[in-house]
Amino acid sequence: MKTGVDTFGLEHGKSGLGSYLLSLLKCLPDTEGGQIELFGPEADRYTYISNRAFNYNGISIKDSAAAERRWHIKKADRFCRKNGYDIVFYTDGSRMIPPKAKAHSIAVVNSILSNVLAECTYFERKGIIKGLSSMDCIIASSMYVKKDIVRCGVKCSKIEIVHNGIDHSMFYPDSKIEQTDFADIKPFAIKKPYIIYGSRMQSPDKKHVELIKAFTRFKEKTGLPHRLVLAGEEGDYAEEVQKAAFESSAASEIFLTGFFPRDGFPELYRNAEMCIFPSVNEGVGLPVLEAMATGIPVACAKAGALPEVAGNNVLYFDSDNIENMADCIEQLVTDEKLRNKLVASGIEWSKRFSWEKAAEETVKIIKDVYELSKKD
Numbered sequence: 001m002k003t004g005v006d007t008f009g010l011e012h013g014k015s016g017l018g019s020y021l022l023s024l025l026k027c028l029p030d031t032e033g034g035q036i037e038l039f040g041p042e043a044d045r046y047t048y049i050s051n052r053a054f055n056y057n058g059i060s061i062k063d064s065a066a067a068e069r070r071w072h073i074k075k076a077d078r079f080c081r082k083n084g085y086d087i088v089f090y091t092d093g094s095r096m097i098p099p100k101a102k103a104h105s106i107a108v109v110n111s112i113l114s115n116v117l118a119e120c121t122y123f124e125r126k127g128i129i130k131g132l133s134s135m136d137c138i139i140a141s142s143m144y145v146k147k148d149i150v151r152c153g154v155k156c157s158k159i160e161i162v163h164n165g166i167d168h169s170m171f172y173p174d175s176k177i178e179q180t181d182f183a184d185i186k187p188f189a190i191k192k193p194y195i196i197y198g199s200r201m202q203s204p205d206k207k208h209v210e211l212i213k214a215f216t217r218f219k220e221k222t223g224l225p226h227r228l229v230l231a232g233e234e235g236d237y238a239e240e241v242q243k244a245a246f247e248s249s250a251a252s253e254i255f256l257t258g259f260f261p262r263d264g265f266p267e268l269y270r271n272a273e274m275c276i277f278p279s280v281n282e283g284v285g286l287p288v289l290e291a292m293a294t295g296i297p298v299a300c301a302k303a304g305a306l307p308e309v310a311g312n313n314v315l316y317f318d319s320d321n322i323e324n325m326a327d328c329i330e331q332l333v334t335d336e337k338l339r340n341k342l343v344a345s346g347i348e349w350s351k352r353f354s355w356e357k358a359a360e361e362t363v364k365i366i367k368d369v370y371e372l373s374k375k376d
Helices: 016-027 065-082 113-118 122-133 143-151 208-222 238-247 262-270 286-293 306-310 322-334 336-350 355-373
Strands: 002-006 035-041 055-059 087-090 105-109 137-140 159-161 182-185 188-191 194-198 227-231 254-258 274-277 298-301 315-317
Touching: 016 355, 087 355, 105 122, 105 355, 113 122, 113 143, 137 143, 137 355, 143 159, 182 262, 188 227, 194 208, 194 262, 208 227, 208 238, 208 322, 227 262, 238 254, 262 286, 274 286, 274 322, 286 298, 286 306, 286 336, 298 306, 298 322, 315 322, 322 336
Parallel strands: 002 035, 002 087, 035 055, 087 105, 105 137, 137 159, 194 227, 194 274, 227 254, 274 298, 298 315
Antiparallel strands: 182 188
């Protein structure tokens, strides 16, 4: 069985999907008689090197989403059949897929498909829905994503849920955290105590502005010394977030880090007083699980896939209700009994999610699709 894995659309390993593929490849179990070959931009020949060596079929095209989509529309299916792939694994399954897959194919959808389609032209939407409907299987990152795929009119007969994992070698509790005034996490020294929200400033759905208002209300009401740390690179919504922070009466206590190195997030979480996650349109929710795994209490929106991935181990709020969010911040900061309860249950709950488990479930789906394909 030869499986071709598509690496187009992953921002050269820097996006969430890029991290997903890197983590998945690292944990893939050995399969007897199985061969995996990656294909994608020539520039990514060495991007997805893991603990195992994979062949890489580099394709020289313009480094743009539009050029990559055109390649998938006109050439991807023929390329896959020419290279003898028994199964094709489209990692960015909501964008980079052929309009009708003739090769046996699996698409991964981690994004909220309805959001992706809302940004497309009419013909692009039709092509994506038709392409997903032609897949042998779609792997959805959550039940929330699966239901959204169905609502979008995709008629794929097999949609399987495989939750993303977390890297427990990075995200774990550390009882040796120093009781210092600053968290020294290069390139930053962040004054404690602080509340952390890690997310790119890319859309109103991330609710940065509402969080700033809730944090301001919390500060005005309690006078407690906590800071708000917004860790994430600037996106299309950065100007509005920066304006809200500047106009807040607690402006001096709000720290926008910009891009924050991925390997620094475990320490960023461990040194935090709590994690707050107000985003309302998440299909995966990994930051919530990662924060739980490091042993800090979490408050998040009761929206998207977050209730599914967090269970009863966080404090929920309505992101459009500023008072509700401010009260949750105050509750988690001041209620020691509640904090301890959520920390303990969060650590145990997060153990359910691992990349090893996600890789095993993914390989099983690939094998199942292959076995069915032989009956054609």
